[in-house]
Amino acid sequence: MELHRRFADALEHRHVRGAAVVAADLARHCAAAVPLEGGDRAVAWARAAARADVDRLAFGEAAAHLGRVRRALEDAGMTGGVVVDLLVEEAAARARAGEPGARALLDDAWERATALADPERLGAAALGVQRLGARFATARDAVVTMLETARAALDGTGTALEAQLTASLARELHHSVPEQRARARPLSERAIELARRRGDPATLAACLLARHDVLWTPGRAGERIGLAREIVELAVRSGDGERHAEGLLLHANALLEEGSPAFRAALADYLAAADGFGQPRHDYLALTRRGALALLDGRLDDAERLIAEASDLGERIGEPDAGNVRMSQLLGLVRARRDPDRLRATAAEAVRWWVGVPSHAYAVAAGLLAMAGEPADLEAARRALDTVVALDAWRGDRSYLWSVFVGGMTTAAVRLGDAEVCGQLLVELEPVAGSCGVNGALVCFAGSNAHWAGILAAALGRPDDARRSLTRALAVHRRLGAPDWVAETEREMAGLDAPARAAADAELRRDGEVWRVRHLGASSHLPDLKGLADLAVLVARPYTDVHVLELAGAGHHERDSGTLLDTTARAAYRRRLAELDEDLADARADHDLGRTEHLEARRDALLAELGRAAGLGGRGRPLGSSTTERARKAVTARLRDAIGRIASVHPELGAHLRSSVLTGTVCRYEPVERWTWET
Incomplete structure (x- = not known):
């Protein structure tokens, strides 16, 4: 020594x-x-x-x-x-x-x-x-208790530390569970009052950040832009590089919520600042925002890679909110990919993950399951949406998650035909239709709120309102350079025109080695695809259930291991018959002869299909159930691919087919409106 x-x-x-x-x-x-x-x-x-x-x-x-x-x-x-x-x-x-x-x-x-x-x-x-930091939307009792104890010990001193503790307490309460958020506003106001008395730029920047977070609700991005700019200026004056970067990110986020393409310049400034720190946490934050930008730009492979890299880094450094960020970005990715299996898996993961905000979890799950689209998925979507409605908290939880779960609720309510929920959602969305949804601080873009308002208006039979909202959303999505959102809004707009074309003219016909596709006078040729042949069978037999084994070419080959009508297929037929019987009963009670005749014809056609598929005594004709499942997956993929090819050259026709072709063990072309086909 x-x-x-x-x-x-x-x-x-x-x-x-x-x-x-x-x-x-x-x-x-x-x-x-x-x-x-x-x-x-x-x-x-x-x-x-x-x-x-x-x-x-x-x-x-x-x-x-x-x-x-x-x-x-x-x-x-x-x-x-x-x-x-x-x-x-x-x-x-x-x-x-x-x-x-x-x-x-x-x-x-x-x-x-x-x-x-x-x-x-x-x-x-x-x-x-x-x-x-802490995981969003979970109780932060330990941190809140520490901040409250320390603040009480300094109460009335008027020091910079008292102001900082007050601001930090406001932020923690706002980002905690919804029940805690009401306490955050008065604390944020008190913190700014203390900080302005001190005249210390670093302390004032910290207190303005708390105020920003309390105002982090839909439709208030304009106010937050001013706060973010002031935070940036104060951070420069105090030499606080990390606070400066934080202000840049919040500025970019608010600009994106406003639908301004200027968000890209602000985000570039933030990324340059974050890269300059050389710290793992800032590297993680930059990776996640690059993933969000890739999602917005439609670069889905890049986005998936960046999301995985960020998640791995976040876990290594113990970033508490890494799991939330990963889940939020996965929602955007699987929505854009539209793969049914991934939609189902992500829906289940959302319910497991967001235990602190069950309304959000079940709303997200409802939307993803509704997009998956199988009868069982729609039943599960119905249960999830009913859970959100029963919890009765979705209107009040106006955090930055709000636009995300309202989008999920909208998707489910429209696809399930729930007019009551659609009406409630539209009332809440219309006042904020001029803004966009962004999950977290530029974690994932959730679309223009006008997009969701337009979808709801269309579902409620208000086509003029729907067109105005969707036109507004389309302009925003194009201005932001969001191709997947542009395509989605265009599909919804195409759907508005379908009822007006009551006798829509379309053709799907094999022409040698290619298929001729025509819609409203515009013709295209597509290479031969099995899915186009499947589609031709369905549109030639509208409102008729066609078993996947018939489409797959296996319907005429009997085997000893199983039946042509396996358990799933029989259940599907039974459900469809029960639905038709209910509709028939309503039509007869209303004395609607035209509808009654139409439904009776559909029921007879379904029974005929059932008869062709059944053996003696109603027993299923032999064929392996594993074969049926393989055929279901293959035919579903073929039809999805074929419709996608058609949509690439005839967007309106593609949108119609997406909403009208139902897949499963049995498939069906069920147009809402009347169409004239040549096949």
């Missing part, structure tokens, strides 16, 4: 003479000499070494310097306030390095500050815990 002290003396003497000295060397020698001379010199040089390492982005080494001197003080029996300070500083360095253990260090600092009855050190420890 004496030798370490003499080395430290010699190095300090050299430093005084102006020679180059490495702070880390002095810190190490001084820490070893703590039992001989106390801790003042050791702490000073450890902090100097940590600052030097932070300047070169070596946060793990900075934490090591602080940890070494802290342990030296503890070993020497020195456990006062300086140890609390070192614990907080070491935790911050470890968090910036993406290393584990920061929370344990802060909990230790909290216990020591409590024992010392030191309000300022309590506040420092509480702010350190709050900066670590």
Whole structure:
């Protein structure tokens, strides 16, 4: 120890003479000499070494310097306030390095500050815990309790620390479970009042951030743009690079909510700032936002890769909200991909994941299941939507998740034909139809709210309102450069025109080695596809269930292992017959002779299909059930591909077929309106 002290003396003497000295060397020698001379010199040089390492982005080494001197003080029996300070500083360095253990260090600092009855050190420890972050929409009781305790200890002091604690408490309450959010607004207002009295730009920026988050609700992006700009300006004045980057991201997010393409410039500024930090957490945040941009741009393969990379990095560094961000971006990805299996899997994962916000979870699941589209999916979507309605919380939960789950509810309510829910949703959406939904701070774009309002208006029989809203949404989506959303809005607009063309003219005919597709006078030729042949069979027999084995070419080959009508197929026929019987009963009760005749014809056709598929005595004709399942998957994929090819050259015809062709063990072409086909 004496030798370490003499080395430290010699190095300090050299430093005084102006020679180059490495702070880390002095810190190490001084820490070893703590039992001989106390801790003042050791702490000073450890902090100097940590600052030097932070300047070169070596946060793990900075934490090591602080940890070494802290342990030296503890070993020497020195456990006062300086140890609390070192614990907080070491935790911050470890968090910036993406290393584990920061929370344990802060909990230790909290216990020591409590024992010392030191309000300022309590506040420092509480702010350190709050900066670590937490998963959105889950109770943050421990963090909230720490912030409330520290704030109470400083109540009335008017210090910068009191203002920062008040602002941090407001943010935590707003991002916690919905029941906590009402308390956030008055606290954010109090924090700004305290900060403006202090005149400290760093403190005011922190308090404006809390105010921004309290206003983070649909339709208020314009107010938040001003706050984000002020945060950026204050961060520049105070030299706080991380706060500056945060303000840039919030500015970009608010611009996107406003439907402004200027969000791209603001996002580029943010990404440049985040890349410059060289910190794992900022690398993670930049990756997630690049994934969001790829989703918006329609670069789905890039988006999937970036989402996976960000999720892996987030897990490695212990980012608490990494799972939420991954799930939010997966919603956008599977919606764009439209693969039924992934839609179902993501719906189930959403219910498991968002336990803190069940309205959001079940609304998302309802939308994804409705998109999957099989009869069983629609039944599950009905249950999920009923759950959201029964919880009766979706109107009040106006966090940045609102537009996402309202989109899910809209998709489900329209596809299920639930006019009551459609009407309720439209009332809520119309006041914010001029803005867009964005999940989180530019985590995932959720479409123009006018898009959802237009879909709802169409479902409620208000075509003029629907056209106005969808035209507005289409302009926004084109302006933002969002091709998948442009295509989706165009499909909805094409659907508006279908009823007006009561005798729509369409042709699907094989012409040698190609297929001729014609719609309203415009003709195209497509290469031969099995799905086009399947489609030709369906449109030639509208309102008729056709078993997938007939489409697959297996319907005339009897086998010994199973039946042509397996359990799933028989259940599908029974459900369809029951639906027709209910419709017939209603038509007869209304004395609607035309509808009664139409439904009786459909029922007779279905019974004829059942008779062809059944064997003697109503028993299923032999054929393997595994064959049926393989045929179902193959035919579904073939039809989806064929309709996609048609949509690429005749978007309106493609939109009609998507909504009219039902797939499953039995398939059916069921147009809502009358169409004239040549096949």
